[in-house]
Amino acid sequence: MTPATPKAAPSGGTPQGQVLAMEQRVLEFWARENVAARALALNSDGPVFRFTEGPPTANGKPHVGHLFPRVLKDMGLRHRRMKGYRIISTMAGWDCHGLPVEVEVEKSHGWTSKKQILEYGVGPFAAECRKSVLAYVETWQQFSRRLGFWLDYEDAYFTMDPKFMESVWWSLKQLHGKGLLEKGHYVVPYCPRCETPEATHEVAQGYRDTTDPSVTLRLRLVGGAPDARPAYLLVWTTTPWTLPSNLAVAVGPEMDYVTFAEEDGSEYTLAESALERYFPQEKDRPKVLARFKGSDLVGRTYEPPFPGIVASTSERFHTYPAPFVTAEEGTGLVHVAPSFGVDDFQLGQEVGLGVFDPLDPSGRFTDLVPQVVGKWFKDADKILSEELHVRGVLWRRSTYKHTYPFCWRCDRPLMYRALDTWFVRTHKLRDELLANNAGVLWDPEHLRDGRFGNFLAEGKDWALSRNRYWGTPLPIWSCPKGHTVVVGGFEELASLHGRPLPANFDPHRPTVDELEVTCPDHHERMTREPYVIDTWYDSGSAPFAQFHHPFQSGTPFDTGAPLDYVAEGIDQTRGWFYTMLVISTALFGRPAYRHVLCHGMALDDQGKKMSKSKGNVADPMFTMERMGADPTRLAIYLSSYTESFRFGELTIRQTGLRPLTTLLNVLEFYRTNWDVDRVPPSETPPTTSDPLDRWLLSRLAGTAEAVDLSLERFDAHSAAQAIESLVQEISTWWLRRSRPRFWQEEVTPEKRSAYETLSYTLLTLAGLLAPLAPFSAEELFQKVSGNDYRTGAPSLHLLPYPRPQVPRDLALEGAMAQVLQVVETVRRLRNEAGVRSRMPLEELRIAGLAEGTLRAFGDRLAPLLQEELNVKRVELTPPEEFQGSKFSPEVWVLSRGEKPGEPSAALSRKPSRELFLEGLAREVVRRVQMTRKERKLAISDQIRLELWAEGDLAEALRAHQEWIAKECLATEVRLSTTTPPTTPEVRRWDDVEGASFHLLLEKA
């Protein structure tokens, strides 16, 4: 959602605010220490990892569609960099050309047609296009920096850079030399507003539902019926504006057709299957006079819908057989206008119909059709239909809902139109494309043979030329004698020009066309084919053109080496992934990339599709400023990003923020304690015999291995999940169980082991987390290593990736799992008995533990459970004990393991008198601690304590007076049974197992 309130980032104590503050700290550190640039310069002699940034079109602010690929790319690049690879290249890139940019400039002037560009001047127009692109680059850099996406923004490639364009020219010459670049007159999707054809991958972006007229004509057959009655063909179309261009009618030779008569005696012919559509009610259906195959209908002559518009020839206005006629729509008799349909054009070619195109380039009728001259083609529908109606040619009229392509930029309906167009003959490369795709690792896998593979198999040609201005000009010149030269570089152009090119030669239009170029053979002035090329060709050339290949020597570009990793949205299957593959196959005969990661499309928090009209499109910069980059990144990694997934502040809060809060709280715990004890952090795994610590180290080793393996496959999802569950385990088990060790007064060996295990774990975890959540990882590193962002401190992101240094102890992990099972069981028993954890119980008996568990823990098992479960005695007993009725329900709560391997447990139901008093003492201690906190005393502050109590409480306090003093850091504890004074300093506590007491607390 785009919220109404700007940049109101929450702050203060919320987890969200803490994360934002943390990220700010990290950003300042990175900037101050120039960390990003230093990281990019790492590993200059390491093994090569090839990458190319898919250049976004820099003509607008980044949107969600730009966020996801960047988050996924960054994960892969950070991981490989930490593992010592030299990344080629880390250049940022900007896609500068194309219709989007032109449209932006046109809009700024309020122009509606191409003519206005010419009036304004192509030179100034191009200059504005350039300016428009550059205007957004700064915004994009801010966005990327905030996200933590590190690329080389200082040395970015721009597809409008003459050097880049020269490489593109070079490649086009190669294609031409291989017979892969050809001109033809073909039907292509055409936007009359933009006055240019579009490629299929562009058209693909603009389909939507629309309602068009549906008209059925009756076209009079010359000669009429056999008995000379008037006879008509019924012909259906949804584009009445193409009817003046009608040159033939197509029939399906194998299909069944029928004739029927209407009341006036006229005979009508249509496909048999169409009868039901036109006469849904059986009772209305006319009587069929004759039934025959379409082939019997071939060769008839009819009167065109608009006689006199098009000259008749011996080929025109006849019925022809054609394979594309179907029985599913219309009448089975298809209106053929070769200028305006792919099938129509092909049929026209075959039988020699010629073409008739009465539109000017902007889609308005010329005087070839007088009744609609000057009209926009869609506006002619009504006028022409009305005329047909008046003349009695219109038989039925209604509307028709279907999906139809609209221009992806200007949102006007496209048309299919026969034009002169330059093509990349990709159909000739079909088998090679398929072969080069076969070895690519697609994620998700099904794309390889599914959507992408199917598209390649279609083997459609790529319409390359655009009748526009702001793009790489098609470098093809021809002379009046028909001689054609494809120019593959500026030097070659200079030689045709006859002298050096002007300094700072700009190959864009219009300067390129102002250059005098002479035909080397006929010595006549040559003119350039007046097109620019599809901007997708530019970006598809980025892997080599960013290096100015082959003009620049000594670049790291290798003609034999595909990219190791690319990541973009699934929409790029027909976009960048396609154009890169075509170009690399044509030029270098190899695949363009080894591993492709494709993310799905974003839905909003409610699972609804994001669309501009709904206003639910997330602004990623805003989202990051509110939620933080790491929560945003984690939310993506933890989602099923290869499919469509929800993305919004709610989702980020629920999925991305949560695991980070837990982790940062663990860190907070560590730091709070570390500030007191100052045990040096351990960069290597501590040697310890503590089973809890050894368990954590083993879990860490397992996680490290799993995360690394996942990231090797660029599987951020599994990696993030593995980290998330380790964080969970640290927090819910290791830390909780280790707390008593941190409370110890002195730095005992156990306490040291806890510190070292935790610091080592957190430092390693920081490394594992670095590719995914670089900010939190840095925070973890700085705070645990003790570097604390001081000037000159090392950054985590300049350090190598952590390697597991401890072998896993699977036996111990299995044993711990069983211990956790016991803990869970006994907690349930306590719940059942209604005895809170603070109240100690006498005894716990356990049976059915695996042999391995007992071996792994030796005699440490009992103390571990004793503390965790607050029982005085833990006995391991033989399973037989649980079979009889030895445990009376009066005394014990019981859980019998039912499945094999499940332990049984019996717990004392009630505390003894003695334990009850101990429990009461603990209740009092807890309240004293709360009071200390209320008074904002430091952890280490000593106090004097006075307590007033009666009955059981008084007895409990007397019995545990010393212990209370120790727990509360009290130099003295005085007990009174008198009435307490009613001064405000005396704090009253109620409801301690039904009783109340007072306390007075002073700093000693």
Added chain:
RNA sequence: GGGCCCGUAGCUUAGACCGGCUGGAGCGCCCGGCUGAUAACCGGGAGGUCCGGAGUUCAAAUCUCCGCGGGCCCA
């Protein structure tokens, strides 16, 4: 109209390729605990027609087919 993908608790997801314990977690909810990690932390519980139906099988969330819903792509 065609192709590809997805559908597991209110939400995010594991399990599916390779059929087999009682479908597992986290968040949220309810109950409780803890109280110097504190807008934090911990336990327990409720909550699932594994989208529906049919088939294969001793056995189906998992394999097959047919629907329904959603997404993306194509015509």
